[in-house]
Amino acid sequence: MNASTGRAARWLRRGAGVLLVLVLLAAAVVWSGLQLADRKMARRVDVDVQPVALRALTDTASIVRGQYLYASRGCVDCHGANGGGRTFIDDPNGLRVAGPQIAPGSASVTAAYRPEDWVRTIRHGVHPGGRPLMIMPSEDYNRFTDDDLAALVAHIRSMPSTQGTPAVVDLPLPVRALYGFGVIQDAAAKIDHTRPSAAPVPEGVSVAHGAYVANMCLGCHGAQLQGGKIPGGPPDWPPASRLAPGDGSVMARYADAESMMRLFKTGQRPDGTPVRVMPFESLREISETDVRALHLFLLQQQSPPKS
Numbered sequence: 001m002n003a004s005t006g007r008a009a010r011w012l013r014r015g016a017g018v019l020l021v022l023v024l025l026a027a028a029v030v031w032s033g034l035q036l037a038d039r040k041m042a043r044r045v046d047v048d049v050q051p052v053a054l055r056a057l058t059d060t061a062s063i064v065r066g067q068y069l070y071a072s073r074g075c076v077d078c079h080g081a082n083g084g085g086r087t088f089i090d091d092p093n094g095l096r097v098a099g100p101q102i103a104p105g106s107a108s109v110t111a112a113y114r115p116e117d118w119v120r121t122i123r124h125g126v127h128p129g130g131r132p133l134m135i136m137p138s139e140d141y142n143r144f145t146d147d148d149l150a151a152l153v154a155h156i157r158s159m160p161s162t163q164g165t166p167a168v169v170d171l172p173l174p175v176r177a178l179y180g181f182g183v184i185q186d187a188a189a190k191i192d193h194t195r196p197s198a199a200p201v202p203e204g205v206s207v208a209h210g211a212y213v214a215n216m217c218l219g220c221h222g223a224q225l226q227g228g229k230i231p232g233g234p235p236d237w238p239p240a241s242r243l244a245p246g247d248g249s250v251m252a253r254y255a256d257a258e259s260m261m262r263l264f265k266t267g268q269r270p271d272g273t274p275v276r277v278m279p280f281e282s283l284r285e286i287s288e289t290d291v292r293a294l295h296l297f298l299l300q301q302q303s304p305p306k307s
């Protein structure tokens with residue numbers, strides 16, 4: 001062995017030592033992230049749940065309204081049209097998510113629900129026992145008015161009894177570690193639980209009603225509709241687009257309500273290319289009034305009225 005190969009060998013040994021230390025450090029970081037995650041998932045979220053008067057199962061108007069909300073606000077994507085549960089993400093990298101059966105039936109998670117439990121899960125993202133829900137975007141549903149929440153529950157409770165499937169929440173290690181460190185948050189952590197329930201606004205093509213509809217876009221597009229990477233989403237998901245004004249806002253492509261309606265119905269941009277990830281199965285069910293109001297709201301954000 002000459003002097004230079006000896007030096008190289010020493011460097012290699014030292015390099016391997018440094019690498020080993022780095023690997024051990026990384027493992028320790030992930031491990032503590034997982035410990036934190038377990039603790040967070042098991043924490044109790046105390047919510048002062050405001051009671052909502054549920055509707056009788058014979059109140060057809062409410063059930064029809066509830067059916068519309070269930071079909072258009074995303075519930076279908078994760079719980080299935082019959083409320084029997086449904087797989088939402090099944091990613092080869094280990095991310096698996098399925099919403100549980102919520103329709104009536106002996107195996108349903110809602111079988112023993114008291115009225116306030118519906119409010120706690122849907123509006124606050126908290127299980128009846130006080131643990132946080134992991135996946136369900138309750139931050140999108142926190143602003144449901146009492147009437148709409150009661151209508152939604154009336155529809156779910158009026159579904160035919162079924163033999164459904166339980167929830168699946170399998171998160172890959174990195175996602176759990178990021179959750180442990182608070183980079184990814186559950187809905188209960190994002191919601192201001194002390195906010196009083198939303199005051200109803202009349203349904204119509206108005207900015208105020210559009211803002212109400214836009215609540216269902218917040219979980220993916222961000223609280224300010226600023227867009228960006230969807231926290232906890234699979235790595236191959238594109239970032240959510242910026243809907244708020246500013247650099248890179250996509251709203252220039254959607255100058256009129258018709259173009260947004262076509263996006264929701266077809267899942268394609270005006271140039272015909274497909275848009276990914278968006279829950280079009282639900283979005284295509286949004287009524288014309290709701291889309292027009294939503295569009296009006298998004299446009300007026302682009303050029304807020306001068307005060």
Ligand code: HEC
Pocket residue numbers: 070073074075076077078079088097098099100102109110118121122127128132133134135136137141152167168169
């Ligand atoms: C992105 C998927 C997704 C959407 C959208 C969604 N849910 Fe869920 N939901 C879940 C998952 C997953 C669970 C299991 C708990 C969790 O999140 O860890 C759940 C749990 C529930 C539960 C039971 C909680 C329990 O265990 O006691 C109810 C009730 C419920 N959802 C109602 C709804 C309603 C109503 C809507 C529409 C307004 C909706 N969900 C939209 C994914 C979703």
Ligand code: HEC
Pocket residue numbers: 213214216217218219220221237238239240241243250253254263269270274275276277278279283294
């Ligand atoms: C489950 C997550 C999710 C929800 C819910 C969601 N979006 Fe998106 N949205 C995305 C993602 C991701 C993209 C980027 C898709 C791509 O680049 O292919 C996107 C893109 C868009 C675009 C740009 C399309 C284009 O021309 O490139 C618009 C407009 C849009 N969303 C509007 C909305 C509105 C309005 C709502 C609520 C009614 C909504 N989205 C709800 C995830 C979501």
